Each structure stands twice: as C-alpha cells, then as structure tokens.
Amino acid sequence: xxxxxxxxxxxxxxxxxxxxxxxxxxxxxxxxxxxxxxxxxxxxxxxxxxxxxxxxxxxxxxxxxxxxxxxxxxxxxxxxxxxxxxxxxxxxxxxxxxxxxxxxxxxxxxxxxxxxxxxxxxxxxxxxxxxxxxxxxxxxxxxxxxxxxxxxxxxxxxxxxxxxxxxxxxxxxxxxxxxxxxxxxxxxxxxxxxxxxxxxxxxxxxxxxxxxxxxxxxxxxxxxxxxxxxxxxxxxxxxxxxxxxxxxxxxxxxxxxxxxxxxxxxxxxxxxxxxxxxxxxxxxxxxxxxxxxxxxxxxxxxxxxxxxxxxxxxxxxxxxxxxxxxxxxxxxxxxxxxxxxxxxxxxxxxxxxxxxxxxxxxxxxxxxxxxxxxxxxxxxxxxxxxxxxxxxxxxxxxxxxxxxxxxxxxxxxxxxxxxx
Amino acid sequence: xxxxxxxxxxxxxxxxxxxxxxxxxxxxxxxxxxxxxxxxxxxxxxxxxxxxxxxxxxxxxxxxxxxxxxxxxxxxxxxxxxxxxxxxxxxxxxxxxxxxxxxxxxxxxxxxxxxxxxxxxxxxxxxxxxxxxxxxxxxxxxxxxxxxxxxxxxxxxxxxxxxxxxxxxxxxxxxxxxxxxxxxxxxxxxxxxxxxxxxxxxxxxxxxxxxxxxxxxxxxxxxxxxxxxxxxxxxxxxxxxxxxxxxxxxxxxxxxxxxxxxxxxxxxxxxxxxxxxxxxxxxxxxxxxxxxxxxxxxxxxxxxxxxxxxxxxxxxxxxxxxxxxxxxxxxxxxxxxxxxxxxxxxxxxxxxxxxxxxxxxxxxxxxxxxxxxxxxxxxxxxxxxxxxxxxxxxxxxxxxxxxxxxxxxxxxxxxxxxxxxxxxxxxxxxxxxxxxx
Ligand SMILES: NC(=O)c1ccc[n+]([C@@H]2O[C@H](COP(=O)([O-])OP(=O)(O)OC[C@H]3O[C@@H](n4cnc5c(N)ncnc54)[C@H](O)[C@@H]3O)[C@@H](O)[C@H]2O)c1
Numbered sequence: 001x002x003x004x005x006x007x008x009x010x011x012x013x014x015x016x017x018x019x020x021x022x023x024x025x026x027x028x029x030x031x032x033x034x035x036x037x038x039x040x041x042x043x044x045x046x047x048x049x050x051x052x053x054x055x056x057x058x059x060x061x062x063x064x065x066x067x068x069x070x071x072x073x074x075x076x077x078x079x080x081x082x083x084x085x086x087x088x089x090x091x092x093x094x095x096x097x098x099x100x101x102x103x104x105x106x107x108x109x110x111x112x113x114x115x116x117x118x119x120x121x122x123x124x125x126x127x128x129x130x131x132x133x134x135x136x137x138x139x140x141x142x143x144x145x146x147x148x149x150x151x152x153x154x155x156x157x158x159x160x161x162x163x164x165x166x167x168x169x170x171x172x173x174x175x176x177x178x179x180x181x182x183x184x185x186x187x188x189x190x191x192x193x194x195x196x197x198x199x200x201x202x203x204x205x206x207x208x209x210x211x212x213x214x215x216x217x218x219x220x221x222x223x224x225x226x227x228x229x230x231x232x233x234x235x236x237x238x239x240x241x242x243x244x245x246x247x248x249x250x251x252x253x254x255x256x257x258x259x260x261x262x263x264x265x266x267x268x269x270x271x272x273x274x275x276x277x278x279x280x281x282x283x284x285x286x287x288x289x290x291x292x293x294x295x296x297x298x299x300x301x302x303x304x305x306x307x308x309x310x311x312x313x314x315x316x317x318x319x320x321x322x323x324x325x326x327x328x329x330x331x332x333x334x335x336x337x338x339x340x341x342x343x344x345x346x347x348x349x350x351x352x353x354x355x356x357x358x359x360x361x362x363x364x365x366x367x368x369x370x371x372x373x374x375x376x377x378x379x380x381x382x383x384x385x386x387x388x389x390x391x392x393x394x395x396x397x398x399x400x401x402x403x404x405x406x407x408x409x410x411x412x413x414x415x416x417x418x419x420x
Numbered sequence: 421x422x423x424x425x426x427x428x429x430x431x432x433x434x435x436x437x438x439x440x441x442x443x444x445x446x447x448x449x450x451x452x453x454x455x456x457x458x459x460x461x462x463x464x465x466x467x468x469x470x471x472x473x474x475x476x477x478x479x480x481x482x483x484x485x486x487x488x489x490x491x492x493x494x495x496x497x498x499x500x501x502x503x504x505x506x507x508x509x510x511x512x513x514x515x516x517x518x519x520x521x522x523x524x525x526x527x528x529x530x531x532x533x534x535x536x537x538x539x540x541x542x543x544x545x546x547x548x549x550x551x552x553x554x555x556x557x558x559x560x561x562x563x564x565x566x567x568x569x570x571x572x573x574x575x576x577x578x579x580x581x582x583x584x585x586x587x588x589x590x591x592x593x594x595x596x597x598x599x600x601x602x603x604x605x606x607x608x609x610x611x612x613x614x615x616x617x618x619x620x621x622x623x624x625x626x627x628x629x630x631x632x633x634x635x636x637x638x639x640x641x642x643x644x645x646x647x648x649x650x651x652x653x654x655x656x657x658x659x660x661x662x663x664x665x666x667x668x669x670x671x672x673x674x675x676x677x678x679x680x681x682x683x684x685x686x687x688x689x690x691x692x693x694x695x696x697x698x699x700x701x702x703x704x705x706x707x708x709x710x711x712x713x714x715x716x717x718x719x720x721x722x723x724x725x726x727x728x729x730x731x732x733x734x735x736x737x738x739x740x741x742x743x744x745x746x747x748x749x750x751x752x753x754x755x756x757x758x759x760x761x762x763x764x765x766x767x768x769x770x771x772x773x774x775x776x777x778x779x780x781x782x783x784x785x786x787x788x789x790x791x792x793x794x795x796x797x798x799x800x801x802x803x804x805x806x807x808x809x810x811x812x813x814x815x816x817x818x819x820x821x822x823x824x825x826x827x828x829x830x831x832x833x834x835x836x837x838x839x840x841x842x843x844x845x846x847x848x849x850x851x852x853x854x855x856x857x
Contacts, residue, residue, distance in 0.1 A: 092610075092611070093610075093611055093613040114613070115613070116612075116613035116614070116615050117610065117611075117612075117613065118615070119608075119609060120641065120645075120646055121645065123608065143615070143616070163616075163618075164616070167619065169618055169619055169621060169622070170615075170616075170618055170640050171640075172640055172644065174640075210619065210622075211621075211622045212621055212622070234486070235486065254486065254489045254490050254493060255490065256460075256490050257644060258486060258621075277490075278494065321776065323775075323776035323777060324775065324776045
C-alpha cells in the first residue's frame with residue numbers, strides 16, 4: 001500500500017482540525033457516528049444517504065481531495081464506522097482488508113490472506129464489500145473465506161471458509177454479495193438460497209442447496225409481519241424465511257452466466273429486479289408459495305451490477321453492460337416508463353443524497369445532478385480518479401469515498417464546513 | 421431438383437405440420453437453423469442469423485441447460501421462434517435435420533460436430549479455429565468437400581470493412597515491398613493462483629462437455645469461456661487470437677503455407693501449471709513467440725498476458741513492414757499507415773464493427789447465406805480457414821516439442837520429425853473416435 005498525501009494548505013488543515021473536533025465531539029454522545037455508512041448501499045440499504053449537508057458545488061479546481069490511498073485490485077465498495085473506512089483489494093494473489101483512518105487515509109490495521117486474483121474476463125480482485133455491526137467487521141471473499149474482525153483493532157474473532165465447508169458451488173466470478181446482519185445472524189449469498197451463520201461464533205445456523213449463488217447482497221424484507229431475506233440466485237430471485245432459511249417464493253429469472261447481481265429494490269410489497277446481458281427488468285409482487293405476480297417486465301433497465309436507486313417513485317439506474325456505453329436512466333417504478341436516458345455521463349455507480357444524484361463515471365468523473373424525472377441536468381463535475389471505476393461511491397460524514405479497479409482510493413471532501 | 425433444395429423443401433413440409441401459424445405469416449422461405457454450443461459467441465452468431473430475416477431457429481443445443489435456457493429466451497424475444505432444446509447434438513441432428521447448423525462449442529468439439537452435421541446434409545457455420553489438432557481440421561475439410569455443403573468459418577476479419585480496405589491498400593503496393601509481418605495480442609495479467617476444483621454446476625453435463633478430450637476435474641476457471649487457456653480443449657492465445665491475424669497474413673500473401681515454424685514461450689509470470697485433485701490453474705503459455713518462415717517474408721507472432729503498458733501503442737493486430745512504410749491493422753482502432761518518409765501522409769481508417777464485442781458477423785452471415793443460395797464460395801470457407809487454422813496449431817506443436825518444425829504444406833506433414841508429426845493428431849477419450857481424412 002502506498003499512501004499519497006496531497007499538499008494541504010493551512011486553511012484546509014485548520015478546517016480539517018475543526019471538523020475532526022466536531023466529529024470527536026459527536027462521537028462522545030454515541031458509539032456510532034450519526035452519518036456513518038455501515039453497510040452496502042448505506043444505512044437503509046437503498047443507495048440513499050441520509051446526509052443533507054454536503055457540498056454539491058465547488059470552484060473550478062474541484063472539491064478538495066483529502067487524501068489518496070491504494071488498496072489493490074478490485075471493485076469492493078466502502079463502509080465507514082467510528083472514524084475508520086474499510087475496504088478490500090487484491091495484490092500478488094492475496095486479498096487485504098484495510099481499515100484506514102477516514103480523515104487521513106493512514107492505515108489503522110490490515111489483514112492479508114491468500115486469494116486468487118480471479119481475473120476471468122476482467123481485471124479481477126475483490127468484488128464484495130465489508131459489513132459493520134457494532135464493533136464487528138464482516139467480510140466474505142470471492143472464494144468463500146469469511147472473517148469476523150474486531151473493527152477497532154483488526155483482531156480476528158473468527159474465520160472459516162464456507163465454500164470448502166459447505167461444498168457450495170462457486171459461481172463463475174466467485175461470491176460477491178456483502179454479508180447481511182439480522183439480529184444474531186450473519187447471512188451470506190452462498191449456496192442457492194443463502195447461508196446463515198451465528199454472527200458471534202461463525203457456527204452454521206441454516207444452509208441451502210449447493211447450487212450456484214447469484215451476486216447480490218442478501219436483502220432483508222419484512223412483509224406480512226414476517227422477516228424474509230431475498231437473494232439474487234443463479235437462476236432467479238428467491239425469498240426465504242430469515243429464521244429458518246426456508247424458501248417462501250421464487251421468481252425464475254435466467255440471465256447469461258447466472259449473473260443476477262443487482263440487489264432487488266424494495267417498494268412495500270413489490271420488488272424491482274433487473275439484470276444485464278440484455279435480460280431486462282421486472283416489477284414483481286411475491287406471494288407465498290406461488291409464482292410472484294408480474295406487474296410489468298421490460299428491457300428498459302438492464303442493470304448488470306450496481307442496483308438502481310429508488311427515489312420519489314422513480315428508479316435511477318444504469319442500463320447496459322460494461323462492454324457497452326452505459327446509459328443512465330430514470331424510470332417510473334409503477335409503470336416501467338422511461339423518463340429520460342443519458343449517454344454522456346458514463347455512470348457506473350451512483351447514490352442519492354438530499355435529492356441529488358452523486359454519480360461516478362467509468363473514467364473517474366464525479367457528477368452531481370438533481371434526481372428528478374424531469375431530466376438529467378448536471379450541476380457540478382470534477383475529475384476525481386483516473387483508470388476505470390465500476391464501484392458506487394459512498395458518502396459518510398460529508399466525505400465521499402471513490403475507487404477505481406486498480407484500487408486507487410480518494411476521499412473527496414464534501415463537508416460544508418470546508419466551504420470558504 | 422438437387423439435394424439441397426430437396427432438403428429445404430422437405431424441411432418446410434415438416435415445418436408446416438408443426439408450426440402452421442408461423443408459416444402462414446412467412447410462407448416456407450426461411451432456413452431452419454440450429455445452434456450447437458449456446459454460449460457467448462454462439463448467441464452472437466444467432467442474433468445475426470435472426471437479423472437477416474431469412475432464418476428460423478428450430479433447435480438449440482448445449483451441454484449446460486442454463487446456457488440453453490438463456491439462449492432459448494433470447495431467441496424467443498428476438499423472433500418469437502420457440503426452438504427445441506437438446507443436450508445431445510446427435511439427437512438434435514437426427515430429429516431436426518436442420519438446413520444450417522451453427523457450431524460454437526469449445527474448440528475440441530468442432531471437428532466431430534461439424535462432420536456429423538455435414539453427414540446429415542446441413543450447411544455449417546463453425547467457429548474458429550477449425551480443429552483442435554491439425555488432422556481434425558483436415559478431416560473437417562474432407563467431410564465438407566465430400567458433402568457438397570457450404571462450410572463457413574467464423575473468421576469475420578476476412579470481411580470486416582476496415583480489414584478489407586487495409587488489404588486493398590496493402591495489395592496496391594502503397595506499403596512497398598513487405599519483408600516482415602508482426603502479429604500480436606497483448607493483455608494484462610500476472611501470477612495465476614490455483615483455484616479449487618469443485619462440483620460442476622448442477623446444470624452442466626461435464627462428461628459431455630469434455631467429450632473426446634481428457635476429462636479434467638471440474639473447475640470454475642474452465643467454463644464458461646475459460647477453457648481457451650487449457651490446452652486439452654484449446655490452444656491458448658495463439659489459437660484464440662492468433663488465428664485471426666495469421667488469417668490476415670494468408671489473406672494478403674500469395675503463399676499458402678510457411679516452410680518452417682518455430683515457437684517458444686512459457687508461464688514465467690503465471691507460474692507452473694497446476695493440476696491435481698484439489699485445485700488447478702490453466703496451462704497455456706502466458707507469453708509466446710512464434711516465427712513463421714515463408715518464402716518471401718517472415719511472420720512473427722507475439723502474445724503477452726502481463727505487463728500491460730502505454731509504451732506500446734497498439735495491443736492487438738498486425739504490422740506489415742514495407743519499404744514504403746508500416747501498416748497497422750488493428751481491431752477497434754481500425755488501420756493506420758505510418759509512411760517511412762516524413763513527407764508522406766499518414767493514413768487512417770476507423771473500424772466499422774458491430775457492438776458490443778466488436779465484430780463483423782453480420783457481413784459474414786449474409787455472405788454465408790449468399791454462398792448457399794448462389795452456390796458461391798464463401799468468404800471464410802473451410803479451405804482457406806483450414807489453412808489459417810493449421811498455423812497456430814503448428815506453432816503449438818513447436819512450442820511443445822521445443823524445436824523448429826519443417827512443414828510440407830502440400831502433404832500436410834512435418835518433415836523428418838516423427839514425434840512432432842504425431843502431434844498432428846491426439847488420442848481421443850473413450851468412446852470417441854478420432855476423425856480420419
Ligand atoms: N470469431 C470470433 O471472433 C470468436 C469470438 C469468441 C469466440 N469464438 C469461438 O466460439 C466458440 C465458443 O466460444 P465461447 O466464448 O462462446 O465459449 P463459451 O464457453 O461461452 O460457450 C461454449 C458453449 O458450448 C457448450 N458445449 C460444450 N460442449 C458441448 C457439447 N458437446 N454440445 C453442446 N454444447 C456444448 C458449453 O456448455 C458452452 O455453453 C469457440 O470456438 C471460440 O473460439 C470466436
């Protein structure tokens with residue numbers, strides 16, 4: 001790991017210290033910072049940040065890059081908790097889990113273990129994102145290594161390789177979904193309809209058939225007073241009872257190479273599902289023990305990897321595979337009607353905060369635009385990274401974390417306190 | 421009535437019984453086509469066949485039922501056709517007797533499937549390289565000649581507009597006298613870590629997939645697509661990419677074959693190949709040089725799957741070095757002429773490819789259909805494609821034996837080297853029989 005420390009001017013460093021004090025002050029009242037980003041797709045698992053005070057405009061020089069770091073090859077996103085940002089990367093056929101100081105990028109701890117780069121039709125490297133639960137950090141490797149770390153120290157509390165132990169088939173690109181914590185369980189997209197471990201010991205609570213998993217993160221869904229977990233699996237989207245692991249419903253959804261990778265998007269009793277490779281999207285209403293009701297199905301949005309974000313009855317998502325020029329689209333959830341489509345932004349990853357789209361283009365361009373069905377009207381742009389970015393950026397405590405496939409990480413300072 | 425049109429009519433009659441609705445719309449005009457190997461590239465070809473508006477997909481075949489399902493759905497969405505599903509291609513041929521069979525399986529299956537399809541009277545569009553070993557390719561050629569059917573091979577660079585125009589430019593003499601050609605395909609990579617063997621996907625018949633080739637323990641690195649770098653099933657980057665560029669060389673030169681071939685390379689970066697009960701790596705070389713000695717020029721192939729860089733301007737393609745300058749024919753980057761004299765003009769033409777995946781299958785498919793209907797020789801017919809396919813296979817033989825091989829291109833024999841010559845064939849796994857010429 002190399003750490004590039006950009007030159008920081010006096011003013012910025014003062015602001016930084018003030019912000020640090022504010023954060024420390026904040027930390028005194030609560031163990032978790034109010035605006036930490038503790039899991040894949042954010043605090044509410046919907047790709048929407050609750051933060052409202054962040055810089056959405058900047059001068060020509062672009063926003064301040066607080067620090068840069070390098071974490072190795074991969075596409076893992078970030079989680080942020082208690083002043084640390086966690087991510088993963090691969091170098092020399094080893095994965096490393098990094099805990100970096102969120103303010104400085106300095107390594108607080110790291111853990112390295114052997115793991116194939118797995119560069120099948122892409123650069124390879126880590127594809128999953130860690131998950132925070134209290135002071136625990138959970139990670140799942142593409143080949144089935146699960147770790148439970150003490151997030152503050154990096155101490156390994158337990159580890160196992162669930163692929164070897166359960167015999168679950170490895171999907172073509174390895175396991176990808178981030179771990180999900182529900183009460184005492186750690187739920188993984190391993191096996192046809194997931195695997196549940198005791199989050200404090202790693203012991204298996206329930207498991208499913210060894211058929212291929214898909215690539216989504218398990219998505220919790222409470223419906224009819226029951227807690228379910230929905231998996232994008234090798235052959236469809238499947239809902240299981242979270243306590244028993246028993247299948248409740250299944251939507252057959254075959255996609256090239258079994259790549260069901262985009263998390264289902266929940267809207268009350270309906271789920272929006274979508275896959276790439278020309279497959280398309282559907283809005284479904286799962287019902288117990290029968291085929292889900294199909295509300296609509298179309299090719300309007302074919303999300304190969306990052307799931308669309310639902311905001312104010314509209315989906316904002318990426319249509320098209322990495323082999324094509326991506327289209328950023330706004331689609332009305334209820335009808336599947338396309339509101340607009342943009343081919344200029346090159347967006348591969350996005351989130352929404354305070355009614356605005358925060359987009360990261362494939363070539364590292366950061367774009368801000370109102371999230372509105374009336375059109376795509378970017379208000380700010382900045383080149384924050386080089387190389388190739390497919391990973392959705394995340395926003396935590398006013399800082400935006402972005403990475404590219406080579407593992408170059410930038411912390412883009414969008415804290416309003418830094419506004420002159 | 422000749423046999424071909426008989427088959428076509430007979431097919432239409434049986435079609436009438438099965439699907440009167442479709443026939444009512446488009447009376448009996450379409451070619452009944454089937455695809456064997458419904459993976460990535462097979463579906464790309466199928467898309468063009470359907471886009472031509474002249475074909476109906478009657479059957480799809482794959483050893484992996486998941487691949488099959490995806491392909492069936494795609495066909496259905498594109499054309500409304502409801503192809504039958506088959507795991508066993510022999511059963512497909514027997515029951516459907518298609519007019520045209522597309523073969524897009526891994527290389528080790530091309531020969532047996534092509535020969536079988538020809539036996540049933542189908543025209544064949546088979547992917548490159550023709551065979552996995554030289555004598556398979558010869559047997560395919562022989563079967564094609566005996567059948568009187570059209571066999572087109574997926575060498576779409578033969579018809580790609582920027583390739584065709586670059587060839588015109590090259591043959592016009594504008595590049596001067598060409599004494600050397602360098603062809604190459606470079607990409608990134610590094611050391612290869614073994615991956616654990618696993619159960620094959622539930623949907624896959626692994627024994628059938630391996631077919632006549634050795635049966636390795638299943639590993640996620642192999643399927644889909646990854647078999648390219650396993651020499652049991654393919655011939656590495658030289659077989660996969662090299663064949664396209666060697667074909668460009670043969671498209672340009674009047675010579676039909678080289679007289680001597682030498683190749684070396686290895687896995688100096690990827691590391692030694694691993695194969696045991698627990699885990700495996702691929703075993704194709706991560707870099708390789710192959711030198712082809714022709715009468716009037718030398719052709720050098722180079723590939724590297726590491727050290728991606730910005731020092732080398734082009735990652736893929738061919739340089740034709742002439743006395744008046746150097747012509748680069750590339751892929752997405754079109755062709756560019758760099759004149760020797762500063763005063764001369766640099767020339768460039770963009771590629772005109774179908775996206776995604778950057779190919780010219782539409783032109784190749786239309787040419788195939790025209791060849792069938794007009795009884796013309798197709799642009800990438802089996803004779804030409806056989807000669808181009810033999811070149812990477814010879815390179816791999818030299819690489820394996822570690823010495824130059826002298827090639828008698830008329831007899832298609834390696835001269836004075838029995839052990840190298842033996843590698844023109846390979847033993848087949850039971851119960852498969854190696855096809856004979
Ligand atoms: N011309 C080009 O530019 C080009 C590009 C890509 C691939 N190709 C060629 O296309 C062919 C297929 O390559 P791919 O990338 O699509 O591979 P792939 O692995 O995606 O697809 C091959 C399919 O064949 C199936 N298969 C294997 N054995 C079979 C059998 N006995 N019967 C039926 N199906 C069987 C596999 O299950 C798989 O689905 C290769 O020969 C390759 O060289 C050509």
